[in-house]
Amino acid sequence: MAVYDYxxxxxxxxxxEARYQRMADVFGQTARARLQAEFDAGMAEVDRITAASNQRVGLxxxxxxxxxxNREVANAVAAxxxxxxxGDPVKRxxxxxxxxxxDDTRPARPSRAKTDAGRLRAVGKQFPKRGRRNVDARVQSGTVSPVTASPARSVAPKAAAEIGRELLSGTIAAQQDVVAPIEVDVVVAEGALVAEPVAKPPSFDLAAIAARQQSSMELALRELSSEDDLSEDAILLRSMFLKSHKAQTQLxxxxxxxxxxxxxxxxxxxxAMDETKAPPEVRERFTGFGLVTDPPxxxxxxEELQLWMKRAIFNGVDFPAKDFDRYLRDYKxxxxxxxxxxxxxxxxxxxxRMRVLVWPSIERRLHFVEQTHGALARGKIDLDTAMVxxxxxxxxxLDTIRYGAxxxxxxxxxAMRWFxxxxxxxxxxxxxxxxSKVPSSRSIYGFPGWTFPERLHAEIGNGNMLWEDVDADYVVPGMKELVEFASVDKEVMVANFRVRTDLDYADIDL
Structure with a gap:
């Protein structure tokens, strides 16, 4: 059976279409809820930090x-x-x-030798790391004064976290007993309090996810099996299972x-190699029709080279066929x-070789043109739609085969006769x-407007003229059959696992 490349x-x-529709219906609501929860948590954190900053500005x-x-007023406010x-401030x-x-020795000077040995010594030197750790070590060793250090490089006092919690106790989030789902560290930077989230590796409880999935599926199946009127959620669930059933059972x-x-x-x-089936108007255009082409x-x-030389050169048109044997003896x-x-x-x-390559494409064009012409003859489509x-x-x-073909x-x-x-x-x-001057037929260059009339570009871009009905046999199942199918439909379960976790199909066993 031929495989069509889309x-x-x-x-x-x-x-x-069914797979992506199922992803949109089943997981869209879950993804929106998760994103909304993350957004609410982030907004609560922003409100908390903003309130703390405003309180500090007020002080x-x-x-x-x-x-x-005014020192006296400031001390009264602080008290x-x-x-x-x-603690008393540290004096420089x-x-x-x-x-x-x-504790922070001077690094060794890199070698300036322009030899291989010198370059090797320079690469092998170990230098202390730059960054905040180096500054902290120098501050703790007493070599850098914390008074003269810039605020961005200063070390937050040990009471910074307690001060931050005390200042943030009057925020809106604290008054409403809102617990942020993100663990943060409160630090002092540039004279202001900054809450930095603590990165934690994600963890998944597969057993809990599987239990929750099974419980949700059982509740859904009980509601679908009940004799009462279905709720809106049950109607949506039935629609989802019907789409999955159709995608997996239609012929x-x-x-x-x-x-x-x-x-x-x-x-x-x-x-492609049967010369008797080739139409004469096509057969006469290829000198080596049916000869071997697979190896270089x-x-x-x-024997194969002799056949090719007779067909390509000594064919009675380019050179006389009777001269071939003489040349063959001369060249041994x-x-x-x-x-x-x-x-x-x-x-x-x-x-x-190019003819053999495009032969299946010609067969597919024959089949497609006959079916499209039949739809036009039955009045299902108009002439513009058929030609589009x-x-x-x-x-x-042409987009799927090599450019040389x-x-x-x-x-x-x-060369062929068409409708x-x-x-x-x-x-x-x-x-x-x-x-005679056709642009490159490659989809990477965008919409091929040259092959369609300009008056139809908008409608073609909407996909209306290219949409074809699916030619398939499908029987809508009863409610009992649909429930039995849904109870063993593992495709939805596996897809749910992939959305909730970072697992791949090969790692899921249901």
């Missing part, structure tokens, strides 16, 4: 009299809020502070060419003869582009 892969459109303003700092008695000693001390029809009265074109492209040309056998074999003429023979062999679909088929088909594909299609309006030349005239 722009997203090989998964059938109805299967991918600073209360310590000023006429815009100037009122319990901010005094935290005389002289310039030492840059290095006993897609494989239409044969000429089935159900659909007009069939007189072509057969099922076998230099690995052909003696076909391989030596091929080496001298490979620049003339290889293009013919490559052309045959065929033009889109040509573009997508595009010219061969168009040459074969143009009126369905040939490539008819579509080129309908869309208004020059069929």
């Amino acid at each position: 722009w997203w892969g090989t998964e059938r459109p109805h299967l991918q 600073i303003r209360m310590s000023l009299v006429g815009g100037r700092y 009122q809020h319990g901010l005094l008695g935290l 000693g005389r002289g310039r502070p030492r840059k290095y001390g006993p 897609h029809r494989t239409r044969l060419r000429g089935e159900a009265g659909v007009a069939r074109l007189d072509y057969d492209f099922t076998d 040309s230099g690995e052909f056998s003696e 074999g076909a391989k030596q003869f091929y080496t001298s003429l490979k620049y003339h023979v290889d293009p013919v062999i490559d052309r045959e 679909r065929v033009a889109n088929f040509d573009f997508l088909e 595009h010219k061969i594909y168009r040459e074969i299609v143009d 009126e309006g369905f040939s490539r030349l008819d579509i080129a005239e309908w869309s208004g582009h020059n069929p």
Whole structure:
């Protein structure tokens, strides 16, 4: 059975639609609730820090009299809020502070030698790490004064966390007994209190998740099995299970060419190597039709090379066929003869390789054009829609094969007889582009506006003209059958596990 490659892969459109619809229906509400909870927690943390900062601003303003700092007023304010008695300030000693001390030695100077040994010694040097740890060590060793250090590099006093909790006790979150789900560390930076979240590795209790999943499924199945009227949640749940049931049980029809009265074109492209099935108008365009192409040309056998040289050069048109044996004797074999003429023979062999490559694409175009023409004949679609679909088929088909084969594909299609309006030349005239100057048929370059009339671009972009009904047999199940199916539908359970955890399909065993 032929596998059709879509722009997203090989998964059938109805299967991918059902899978993504199931993801949207089942997990959309859970994801929104989780994001809303994280947003509420973050907003509560912002409110807490904002209130603490505003309270600190208020204390600073209360310590000023006429815009100037008043020590007596400031001490009274600090005493009122319990901010005094935290220790005397540390005074800086005389002289310039030492840059290095006993606990923080000067790093070794890198070697400047321009030799391999010198570079190796320079790479092997161990230097102390830069950053906050180094500053803390120097402060603790007494080599850097904490008084003259900048606020960004100063060390928060041990009572900073207690001060922060005391100042934040009057915030809105504290008054409402809101507990933030994020563990934070309160530090002093740039003269302000900053709450930094503590990173913790995520942990998942798979047993609890499985139990919760099983409990939810049992409740849902009991409600679906009840004889009472279904609630809105049960109706949505039934819709979800019906979509899953349809995606997994419907049978897609494989239409044969000429089935159900659909007009069939007189072509057969099922076998690329059968010369008897090739139409004469196509057969005459390929000199080496049916000859071997699989191995590289230099690995052909003696007999295969002789056949290729007779077809490509000594064919009675380019050179007389009677001269081949004489040249073969002079070169002592076909391989030596091929080496001298490979620049003339290889293009013919490559052309045959491209023909074999595009042969299945021509067969698929035959089937698609016949089905589309049948839908047009039955009045299901109009002519514009039919031509849009065929033009889109040509573009997508060429997008899946190598660029060197595009010219061969168009040459074969143009040599064949099609229904009126369905040939490539008819579509080129309908869309208004020059069929001899076709842009690259690659989806990475965006919407192929050149292959459609400009008046239809908006409707094609909406997908209305390209949407085709799914040709499948499906029987809607009864409620009892649907409940039995839902009780063993592990696809939804596995997908639920993947949303709640970071596990992959291979790690889940249900």
